[in-house]
Amino acid sequence: MTIVIIGAGPAGLAAAEAASAHGAPVLVIDDNPAPGGQIWRAALGAPTPARAPDATRAPQRLRSVRVDQRGHALLAALRDRHHVSFLFEARSVAVLAGQVLLVDTPNGPQHITWSQLILCTGARELLIPFPGWTLPGVTGAGGLQALVKGGLPLTNQRVVFAGTGPLLLASAATAHAAGAQVIHIAEHASRRQLASFAAGLLRHPAKLRQAAHLLHTLRGTRHTAATRIVEARGDSRLRSVTLQRGGTTWDIECDYLAAGFGLVPETTLARLLGCQTKDGAIAVDHHQCTTQANIFAAGECTGIGGVDKSLAEGRIAGLQAAGRKITPADQQARTHACSFGKLLSRSFAPSAALQSMCRPDTLVCRCEDVTRAQIEGHATWRDAKLQMRLGMGPCQGRVCASACEFLFGWDAPDARQPVFPTTAATLASVPAGPGGDS
Ligand SMILES: Cc1cc2nc3c(=O)[nH]c(=O)nc-3n(C[C@H](O)[C@H](O)[C@H](O)COP(=O)(O)OP(=O)(O)OC[C@H]3O[C@@H](n4cnc5c(N)ncnc54)[C@H](O)[C@@H]3O)c2cc1C
Known part of the structure; x- marks a missing residue:
């Protein structure tokens, strides 16, 4: 057995x-x-x-x-x-x-x-939609790291990391090791939250050492707290990102924007x-x-x-x-x-303030081109799915369902088979009858 x-x-x-x-x-x-x-x-x-x-x-x-x-x-x-x-x-x-x-x-x-x-x-990864997030050159923070580990060349590419949580640092260190110019790390958590996280790390010395090592690796990189993405800009590809901190907004020219909001x-x-x-x-x-x-x-x-x-x-x-x-x-x-x-x-749960990154005309379901405004009139995931084809594209809601849970407080959609898109041959291998068609 x-x-x-x-x-x-x-x-x-x-x-x-x-x-x-x-x-x-x-x-x-x-x-x-x-x-x-x-x-x-x-x-x-x-x-x-x-x-x-x-x-x-x-x-x-x-x-x-x-x-x-x-x-x-x-x-x-x-x-x-x-x-x-x-x-x-x-x-x-x-x-x-x-x-x-x-x-x-x-x-x-x-x-x-x-x-x-x-x-x-x-x-x-939790991907929270913001204007321009579907431009080529914009990825998840972990997504960019996975691409680099898979061989994506980043030598001399200018990369901005934005969002929240330690994965930003881990992923930035991977990009740095691959030759990228990590030009900014924009953390949404406040300085107070970061200080409290650092104090909590005293109970986890190995993690504290790891954090210190990452910060040392990334010394020289501009790192701001309480900062959020306003918009990624570009035509056929990312050219710059607009960030906001308090009442100040500014643009940074870059080749990649890696946005991570947790897992x-x-x-x-x-x-x-x-x-x-x-x-x-x-x-x-x-x-x-x-x-x-x-x-x-x-x-x-x-x-x-x-x-x-x-x-x-x-x-x-x-x-x-x-x-x-x-x-x-x-x-x-x-x-x-x-x-x-x-x-x-406690330190990095994405706060409700990040919901405002997603504007009414921002795409939430990028497979089926559905905007926030089109979804907002619906009460549940199921309702929006039936009316708007939300979550019915190739990712089968893997990205937009979590985004909708975050943006609208909806329950997770019911799990459906097949879990991933698969071939007709695989489906045909299932015998018809009780249990076979589950
Ligand atoms: C994109 C990304 C990057 C990360 N990078 C870091 C990092 O640099 N440093 C760090 O400390 N932490 C990182 N993390 C956090 C990391 O996930 C954990 O620290 C650790 O890897 C979790 O181990 P795990 O075994 O629980 O899950 P994972 O490492 O995620 O392993 C799960 C495995 O299950 C496979 N799997 C899932 N469903 C199926 C299925 N239906 N059929 C077959 N296979 C399946 C997945 O492909 C994956 O290989 C990252 C997370 C993500 C999502």
């Missing part, structure tokens, strides 16, 4: 290591070509050959590099466990009856049966499986059990809190799924890491 883990980020890798330590068979599925998730993306190396004919084989050898040693240690432990397999470039797109997942793989659709399921699906837990699969959510994240107990039997969740999908929380929760989920003992030290690590998550949300 296989323990199936969705997501090979820090939470998924920690869960796989803990679950398989005493011989339980584990399968890890991830839609990226290599393990690592968001933070270790492209840094832990791919299994060789990059795409094996049998994609479920275990990693063999790692190209490798400077990252968090914890990632390497987890992969080194997993590499020699023949009862652990990985399925990369594989996306779980639907939930079928009988504890089966429909998974899109490079070799075609697969139906994967699980006995215990651990959801480590991470988070995605949103990825809960779609969990909701399709019937797991309850709380405050937008998958609800779990201290053993990472969801409200559904034999389904566990760990990492950013249970609440935003950074890599330490993902590692601690992943380990507990793996132990619990394999029926192993969870020690007080495991629980302490989790509690400490979760307290950093609370500090993050």
Whole structure:
């Protein structure tokens, strides 16, 4: 009976290591070509050959590099466990009856049966619309970082980072290391909030050191608090951004604007499986059990809190799924890491003032060209969707649904299958009949 883990980020890798330590068979599925998730993306190396004919084989050898040693240690432990397999470039797109997942793989659709399921699906960025946010050259802060890690050349490109939260600094440091000129970091939180966050970091010395290192790396870059985006300008591409601080507005010429307003837990699969959510994240107990039997969740999908929380929760989920003992030290690590998550949300939760960045004529749904003014007359997501095709384009509401939750206080839309756009062949692989058409 296989323990199936969705997501090979820090939470998924920690869960796989803990679950398989005493011989339980584990399968890890991830839609990226290599393990690592968001933070270790492209840094832990791919299994060789990059795409094996049998994609479920275990990693063999790692190209490798400077990252968090914890990632390497987890992969080194997993590499020699023949009862652990990985399925990369594989996306779980639907939930079928009988504890089966429909998974899109490079070799075609697969139906994967699980006995215990651990959801480590991470988070995605919250993108808040503002005038000009759809111009080429405007990205999410994490999005730009992911592009750079994927090889986007940024040498001598002028980049402005704006929004809120530590991801701005992490992403700016990545851009700087790639040769970009980081010309401004515009943080929306006030100086008081930043000071309170810094004081809170005293309880998290490793994070404090990391913050100091990032600030040192970015020394010389102009950094303002209480600053927000007014508008991104350009014709066929971004040329400048207008920022505002108090009563002052000013323009900065730039090639890229990376705007980040925090993260949103990825809960779609969990909701399709019937797991309850709380405050937008998958609800779990201290053993990472969801409200559904034999389904566990760990990492950013249970609440935003950074890599330490993902590692601690992943380990507990793996132990619990394999029926192993969870020690007080495991629980302490989790509690400490979760307290950093609370500090993050206290300090950087995007404030309602940011709602005014989105003007009546600003596009909210960029796939279907729907503006804020067109949405505002509707009472719910469903109503606006039926009337305006809101959320019916290629992103299937991944971007605009979270924006609408933030702008209008709407509930998250119901989870629908398939979770991601998929091929007709994948859909055709589902047998008709009870459960097959779920
Ligand atoms: C864009 C972005 C950039 C970030 N950069 C940093 C950073 O520089 N520094 C930092 O400290 N933190 C960063 N974070 C925060 C980061 O997410 C956490 O610190 C950490 O990576 C969370 O680990 P996790 O395992 O919970 O989730 P993740 O690392 O997000 O891993 C989840 C994995 O699950 C996969 N997945 C999700 N759904 C499916 C599905 N249906 N089928 C198959 N695979 C699926 C995802 O592709 C991903 O690989 C970033 C977050 C984002 C969104």
